[in-house]
Amino acid sequence: MSDDGWLFVGPDALLNEYEPSQSYTLGGLCPVKLGDSVGPGTPPRYRILFKLGFGSFSTVWLARDGVERRNVALKIVEAKSTAGSQELNVLERLRAPNSTAGQEPYVIQLLDSFEHTSANGIHQVLVTEPVLPLLALDSTFQRQVTKDVLRQLIEGLAYIHGHGIAHGDFYSANFGFAVPEIDRFEELEFWEQDNPRIWPVIPFSPFCDPHSYPPYLCDNLDLSEFLSRWAPDSVEHPLSVRIYDFGGAYVVDGSAPPRPATPLFYLAPEIVFPQVALNKEDPPWDQRSDIWSLGVTFHNLVTGGGVYPNIQVIHFDDGQLPHYMAHISGEIPDAWRDYIDSRPWPSSMTEEFWERRKALYAQRGVEDPAGLVRLMRRMLVLDPAKRPSAQELLDDPYFSDSAKNVVGSAHPPTLLPTDIPRGEEALSHESPQISSLDRIESPTTVDTVR
Ligand SMILES: Nc1ncnc2c1ncn2[C@@H]1O[C@H](COP(=O)(O)OP(=O)(O)OP(=O)(O)O)[C@@H](O)[C@H]1O
Secondary structure, three states: OEEOOOEEEOOOOOOOOOOOHHHOOOOOOOOOOOOOEEOOOOOOOEEEEEEEEEOOOEEEEEEEEOOOOEEEEEEEEOHHHHOOOOHHHHHHHOOOOOOOOOOOOOEOOEEEEEEEEEOOEEEEEEEEOOEEEHHHOOHHHHOOOOHHHHHHHHHHHHHHHHOOEEOOOOOHHHEEEEOHHHHHOOHHHHHHHOOOOEEEEEEOOOOOOOOOOOOEEEOEOOHHHHHHHHOHHHHOOOOOEEEOOOOOOEEOOOOOOOOOOOOHHHOOHHHHHHHHHHOOOOOOOOHHHHHHHHHHHHHHHHHOOOOOOOOOOOOOOHHHHHHHHHHHHOOOOHHHHHHHHOOOOOOOOHHHHHHHHHHHHHHOOEOOHHHHHHHHHHHOOOOHHHOOOHHHHOOOHHHOOOOOOOEOOOOOHHHOOOOOOOHHHHHOOOOOOHHHHHHHOOHHHOOOOO
C-alpha cells in the first residue's frame, strides 16, 4: 500500500511504478479513466485504452482515434505546465509533410492537439504516433540495436537542429521505435489480450476534491511484451528510430533557453561548469549541448553504463564532474584551471581511459570499437564551438557501412544494454541534483574495465 498523505493507493501498488497520486490536484495531472473519451467532436474523438507511461509533467495514454480508426498516443500535460509549454510549438515545427519509408525524420510526429478541461485545470493534449520506448526493449528487440540505429539517432538530431530547435533532454529514455503494427489491433482486441492492472485511489482527507483524482491508477501497457506476443513479426523489419519528449526543447532564436532537463551525467560542460563552479543556475545552452549528450548516450547504449570512470554514484559530489569531463576530453581550459586545481583529483591519462573504453566495447561485441571511440571523442569536446554538428557527424567514417550491427552477431543479445535505467529511474527529470544521479545509474553499471 502507499500513502501520499492525501490519497491512499493500493494495496500492493509499488511506488514509482505509477504517477504520484498527489499530482492529481488543482494545477496537476488530468484525472482520466480507461474507456474515457476526450477530444473534439461528439462523441469525443479519442477513447482511452491503456496507460503507456508518465513523466514529470504528464501522463501518456494509448487511445483509439474514432475518426481515422487508428491507435495513437495521447500525452496529457499537467495543467500548471500547459500555459508555458513549448512542446506543441516545437512539434508543429518538426512536422514532416508526407514522410515515406527511407526518408523518415526519425522524430515523433504530431498528429493532432487540443485542450482538455478537468477539475484540475486546462490540459494540453498532444496526439502522436505510439512508439516503443528504447528502454522497454526486450531481448528480441535488443538484438536489433545496430549501427544503423545510432546513425538514425544522429539523423534525427540533425533534422531537429536543422529546424532551429535544441532538444535539451537527449538521452536513452527519450528514444523509441516506430511500431506501425499497433494499428492492427482494434479496441476490443487490446482488452481481450491484456488485462490492465489497476490500483484503487481513496482519499484520506475530506478536503480532497473527488473530481481531482481518478478512481484508480493503472500500470503501463508493456508494449514490447504485447508486440512480441501478439505481433512477433514486428521484430522482422529494421527498427526505425523515433526521438520524443520535446518538453525540454526550445526554438533557438536568441531567447533565453529553459533550464535543461537532461539528467546530470548527460549534461554538457557548458552547463555543468557554470552550475557547479560558478553557482550560475541557468547557463545558456543550445544544439551543441545536445551533441555532448549524444556522445555520452552512445556509450550508454552500447554498454548500459555511464561514460565516466570509477564513479561512486551514491556519494557522488556534483562538484567533481568537471574533473571527469576534463579527464575524458583530455583538456583543461584556462577558465577551468583554478577550479580543477582547487580540488584533489586522482588524474589518469586520457589515452589510457579511451583504450580501456575500446577494450570494453570489444568485450561487449561492438563492431569497430576503435571507430566508435573516434566518433565519440569528436562529440565529447569541452568547447561547444569545436564540436561537429549532427550533420557533420553523419559523414564520419564509422557510418560508411551503417547497415551492420553495432553488436556483432557472435555475441548474444544479453550483451546489449540490459541495465540501462528503466521505469522511474529512466523517467527521472529533476534538475541536476545528486538525487537524480542515484536514479540514473546504479553503481554496478559504471565502468567495468579498469
Ligand atoms: N508516443 C509515445 N508512445 C509510447 N509511449 C510514450 C509515448 N510518449 C511518451 N511515452 C511514455 O510516457 C513516458 C512519459 O513521456 P514523456 O517523457 O514525453 O513525458 P514528460 O512528462 O515530458 O516527462 P519527462 O520529461 O519527465 O520524461 C515516456 O517515458 C514513455 O514511457
